[in-house]
Amino acid sequence: MRPVFPISDELGLFEMNALSTIETCLFGEDTYVGGGRYGPIRQPQLEFVFVQSGAVEINVDGSNRQIIEGYAALVLSQSSLQYDYRDGIDTRVLWCEATLPPSHTALISLVAAQPMMLPVSRRMLELQRMGMDLGSGSENEVVLLAAALGRALFQEFLYQADLRIRERPIHRSVLRARAFIEQNISEPCTLDSIARYANVTPQHLTRIFKHETGQPPIKYLWSLRAKKGAQMLRRSGLSVAEIAYRCGYENANHFSRHIKEHFGAPPTELRRRYWQK
Numbered sequence: 001m002r003p004v005f006p007i008s009d010e011l012g013l014f015e016m017n018a019l020s021t022i023e024t025c026l027f028g029e030d031t032y033v034g035g036g037r038y039g040p041i042r043q044p045q046l047e048f049v050f051v052q053s054g055a056v057e058i059n060v061d062g063s064n065r066q067i068i069e070g071y072a073a074l075v076l077s078q079s080s081l082q083y084d085y086r087d088g089i090d091t092r093v094l095w096c097e098a099t100l101p102p103s104h105t106a107l108i109s110l111v112a113a114q115p116m117m118l119p120v121s122r123r124m125l126e127l128q129r130m131g132m133d134l135g136s137g138s139e140n141e142v143v144l145l146a147a148a149l150g151r152a153l154f155q156e157f158l159y160q161a162d163l164r165i166r167e168r169p170i171h172r173s174v175l176r177a178r179a180f181i182e183q184n185i186s187e188p189c190t191l192d193s194i195a196r197y198a199n200v201t202p203q204h205l206t207r208i209f210k211h212e213t214g215q216p217p218i219k220y221l222w223s224l225r226a227k228k229g230a231q232m233l234r235r236s237g238l239s240v241a242e243i244a245y246r247c248g249y250e251n252a253n254h255f256s257r258h259i260k261e262h263f264g265a266p267p268t269e270l271r272r273r274y275w276q277k
Helices: 012-017 105-112 122-133 140-167 170-183 192-197 202-213 216-237 241-248 254-261 268-277
Strands: 025-032 036-041 043-055 055-059 063-068 071-077 081-085 093-097
Touching: 012 093, 012 140, 025 043, 025 055, 025 081, 025 122, 025 140, 043 055, 043 063, 043 081, 043 122, 043 140, 043 170, 055 071, 055 093, 063 071, 071 105, 071 140, 081 254, 093 140, 105 254, 105 268, 170 192, 170 202, 170 216, 192 216, 216 241, 216 268, 241 254, 241 268, 254 268
Parallel strands: none
Antiparallel strands: 025 093, 036 081, 043 071, 043 093, 055 063, 055 081
């Protein structure tokens, strides 16, 4: 039996590392009288959008979502982003736009797991207002502060999404599956073995698990392994090979590839960044 290290319950490790790659944010607001369109934007884009009044349909890489008054969305597009504001009514939106780093795989995974929209929270609105109050100055201090406020705004959205997941009832089989995964993260773990413990078929487990968590069981497993690996890089002096073994990876190369996919940097570089802070 491999040694088991507890997985931290802190929200921030994966999310904060992904968001830390954002270095520039712009804040603003727009009003569309009687409807209108913005876009398409033909480049990778990450935006927080809050509909203060009215409604908008957002087309993200060919997939549509409706955002209504009082709700906010975190939107990441790879190739196409377009906003269509409802005809016949006035729509006012507040937004925060982030410049994406060249490698943003971790951000893609992070945003894909979030709900399509959330009721705007008091902190979201306060952070948005603070960002807008900065204006559009080019001074270094203004740029740094705008980026910090933008990252905090994105983190608040993630926090509110996590709260909603924690507060809603979760299917018993999903709870059993999650417990099994977390208890056996260092061991070989298959969809069949998870489903047996959860007392459902693999097909049914995949469907309800994805509905409840936003991702299938095996993807959830590998996400936890990556988070645990990053934690051990940060908190221990163990070799990359030993950490890979303790996190259930086949070998150090597999671990290194997966860490780079999730966090945008290989293990040695990720550890160096942690230890320099």
